[in-house]
Amino acid sequence: MTSAANAAKQGVAQHIMLCGPAADMALKDAPVTATAPQPPRDMSPQGLMRKIMAGPNNLVEVCAIYLPGKGADQSVLIEGVGVANPQSMAAAMVAANARITSY
Structure with missing residues (x-):
């Protein structure tokens, strides 16, 4: 996410597809690994x-x-994340x- 954020800051449009465990960060009820602040800027991956x-x-x-692999539908995703x-x-x-x- 850091590299994508820096590319976006430079004006490069981002089209990010999250697969497998990385897609967990798109969940409304995401695991702490996706929502906990990370050093050095105290920003979480989801943030x-x-x-x-x-x-x-x-x-x-x-x-x-x-x-489908989670037995869920799009309602479990944060607003703005698509399939x-x-x-x-x-x-x-x-x-x-x-x-x-x-x-």
Whole structure:
């Protein structure tokens, strides 16, 4: 999230897809590992993600299989987090101007 936040500050739109345990930070009832303040700035991963989401043209989604795997629906996600459409995400990933960073 730190790298994505810094890229967003530099004007690069962020389209973040959270998969597996990383997607837990998008939960309303997220685990403490996602909500506890982290040094050196006392910002939680979820807090930093929310800050990124507040910027223009930034998008955060969970992967399409995350919620079914948890037996949950989109109502468990914080406001503003969506569910990635596999076809749309694949098209974005193979676009000629795509920049992909994996953490």
